[in-house]
Amino acid sequence: MESAQLHRPPTCRLSPVPMIWLFERQSEYLRYEARPAKDGLGYELVITYPGGGELVERFDDSAALSRRQKDLEKQLSNEGWSGPHGWFA
Numbered sequence: 001m002e003s004a005q006l007h008r009p010p011t012c013r014l015s016p017v018p019m020i021w022l023f024e025r026q027s028e029y030l031r032y033e034a035r036p037a038k039d040g041l042g043y044e045l046v047i048t049y050p051g052g053g054e055l056v057e058r059f060d061d062s063a064a065l066s067r068r069q070k071d072l073e074k075q076l077s078n079e080g081w082s083g084p085h086g087w088f089a
Contacts, residue, residue: 023076023083030081032072034065045069 018035028050037044037058043065047055059065076083 019087021073021084021087023081024085025079025081030076032069034069045072047072 018033020031020033023030023032030050031048033044033046033048035044035046036042043059043062045057045059045065045068047057049055057068059068073084
């Protein structure tokens with residue numbers, strides 16, 4: 001899995017377009033999207049759960065968003081999710 005981490009896509013800090021990551025657990029998929037906020041003020045992290053529920057978190061700067069993404073991926077791993085299995089913009 002280390003080689004996959006070496007080739008990870010940039011976070012929103014480096015990309016003005018939304019980036020989406022996918023995680024899998026027991027044939028269910030969770031996705032999260034990192035994107036510039038729609039109102040142009042900061043960034044958003046959108047987590048979409050397997051049942052369709054959605055959580056939107058806002059951040060003032062890209063560094064805070066990046067920290068949250070790392071924390072979220074660690075949390076997902078601890079909860080038995082594997083991934084990211086792909087990303088797209």
